[in-house]
Amino acid sequence: MKKDDFNLQDFLPYLLNRAAEESSLEFQKLYKDRYGMLRNEWRVLFHLGNNGEMTAKQIGDQARLHKTKISRAVHRLEERRYLQRSRSATDRRVENLALTALGRSVYHELCEIAGQYDTRLAAQFSEDEAALLRKMLHRLAHMV
Structure with a gap:
């Protein structure tokens, strides 16, 4: 039997x-x-922290998360009083989501932690390598 030339590891x-x-x-x-927090909760929290008030659909479009995962994350964040929901004035089927004061505080603390982690991760490379890696990943992430 001939060994397959395809190398999954590469x-x-x-x-x-x-x-x-x-x-x-x-x-x-x-x-x-x-x-x-779970991963999807962190992602929802950060989208709201970065963008301000958003709908679940807007978060899903940006984060590429399925609506059921967003719904669960929103529910858990709301239970912790990190976010609040309000009905849209123009479309009663839509809920606007926003961080509470507690949610903003947690978001800011996690921004600091995320920044430190990012620095530690990037330290595995030279500055030029880290910049090139970010550039290449941005390019791949925005492929259509």
Whole structure:
């Protein structure tokens, strides 16, 4: 039997997924231990922190998250009083989501933690390598 020439370990989508998963799980330890948050909750919190008031659909479009995952994350963040919902004045089917004062405080604390983690992760490379990696990842992330 001929050995397959395809090397999964060098397949770019596989490598990207592994790198993303490893770095994400390591970072998750920091926010999960401190705040008990799951990955999707962190992502929703950060989208609201970065953008201000948003709908679940807007978060889903930006974060590429399924609406059921957003719904669960919103529910858990609301239980912790990190966000509040309000009905849209123009469309009663739509809820606007916004961080509460507590949610903004947690967001700012997590921004600091995320910045430190990003610095630690980037320190594995030279400044030029880290800048090139970010540039290449941005390019791949915005492929259509």
